[in-house]
Amino acid sequence: MDRYAVIGNPIAHSKSPWIHAAFARQTGQALAYEALLGPLDGFTATVHAFRAAGGRGMNVTVPFKLEAYALADRHTPRAEAAGAVNTLVFERSGILGDNTDGAGLVRDLSANLGCTLAGRRILLLGAGGATRGVLLPLLGSRPAALTIANRTVGKARTLAERFTVHAAGTGLDACGFAELAGRRFDLVINATAASLAGELPPLPPGLYAEGALAYDMMYGHGDTRFMQAARADGAAHVADGLGMLVEQAAESFALWRGIRPDSAPVLAALRRQLDAG
Ligand code: NDP
Structure with a gap:
């Protein structure tokens, strides 16, 4: 099964695994998406280890977006302009860095x-x-x-x-x-x-x-x-900014899987979940 992850520090409260699991269910894509706590002095090594273990891509959050930019072999124009990367795509030829925020x-x-x-x-x-x-x-x-x-x-x-x-x-x-x-x-x-x-x-x-x-x-x-x-x-x-969170995730999902999920029901469900505490 194709593996993806979000890496950050802290990461325990990330909603990304929930959002991407919902997208995968909705679009019938078989994938696993986990949250990885990135060591503050070991971001690059963690990314390379995940890729070597079969990872296909990662989301990157605070405080690693600049390091992710430096790590990527090439960038999309929007990541280039931002000088920061929140989405990594592991390609055969190298690592693509994008910024979907x-x-x-x-x-x-x-x-x-x-x-x-x-x-x-x-x-x-x-x-x-x-x-x-x-x-x-x-x-x-x-x-x-x-x-x-x-x-x-x-x-x-x-x-x-x-x-x-x-x-x-x-x-x-x-x-x-x-x-x-x-x-x-x-x-x-x-x-x-x-x-x-x-x-x-x-x-x-x-x-x-x-x-x-x-x-x-x-x-x-x-x-x-x-x-x-x-x-x-x-x-x-x-x-x-909850809608921004879900929409940037949808953009990453589309980049990885070539299929755009319908974000509206996922946003509504996440909103209900947060409102319920
Ligand atoms: P940074 O640490 O890179 O930037 C912080 C900015 O906030 C600086 O401009 C800083 O000003 C300013 N700032 C900090 N404290 C104060 C204050 N008390 N009063 C006025 N200005 C202040 O943070 P990010 O840019 O990464 O994140 C900013 C926010 O955006 C966060 O709340 C984050 O959660 C949110 N975010 C949400 C996303 C989403 O999907 N909804 C995606 C990305 C970010 P100065 O330069 O003077 O220090």
């Missing part, structure tokens, strides 16, 4: 949440790995403007400069949180790690245009402080 986010926004991206003003909070992973697919959906805001402003500026070449007709700029005062957006995406610590980026009030969506990449802990504050600040719609 951005495609997962865009699909969740457009297919699951009905959010139009073309022509809209997007605010992306954070300048870490998650932001790097989603910038190319977001720019590819042709928003009118995309602003990257980060606590450490220099990191946001570096990213904006690096992705200018992909911006086409999108106005791409970077700033700190305080400089957002007086600006309004149709979509605000929280890609900071603030929610993980129960914190909130210090955002000025009045960010949300009429009908705007506030999206927190964090998932699994109910409404975050970002989501609560967005509602109070007038966001018409609020969502967490």
Whole structure:
């Protein structure tokens, strides 16, 4: 049976084995998918051992996405742009590195949440790995403007400069949180790690245009402080990142198996499971 795994540290709470088992059942694919705790000083050796034991591919999560990029022999354009890899495909000729996070986010926004991206003003909070992973697919959906805001402003500026070449007709700029005062957006995406610590980026009030969506990449802990504050600040719609998790998994599954699962029922079942505690 074809073997796959997700590798991370920590990994015990990963939902990926459950999601991929559901995809496999739904599409009639015979495969095994496990969670591997990657040693902090032994990522590469663990990946090679899994491949040597017959592994066909892996998902990679925190903190190994940069090491996975370095390990891959070649990259998809979106992984190349991100400089980070969340999906490894073990091919006869070597290891392909892809990054499905951005495609997962865009699909969740457009297919699951009905959010139009073309022509809209997007605010992306954070300048870490998650932001790097989603910038190319977001720019590819042709928003009118995309602003990257980060606590450490220099990191946001570096990213904006690096992705200018992909911006086409999108106005791409970077700033700190305080400089957002007086600006309004149709979509605000929280890609900071603030929610993980129960914190909130210090955002000025009045960010949300009429009908705007506030999206927190964090998932699994109910409404975050970002989501609560967005509602109070007038966001018409609020969502967490569970859909992104399921959609990036669907994208990896399609890459490995050549068949795209129907993610909607899997997302609904996972949501019910998490809501039930
Ligand atoms: P990183 O550690 O790479 O980046 C952290 C970012 O958050 C930096 O920009 C940092 O700012 C900022 N930050 C951290 N704490 C605060 C705070 N208290 N206030 C304001 N800014 C803060 O993390 P990742 O990019 O890998 O992950 C970010 C989030 O995205 C996590 O919650 C993660 O769970 C989520 N995620 C969700 C996915 C999904 O499928 N739904 C996929 C990938 C990520 P500074 O540069 O100033 O330090």
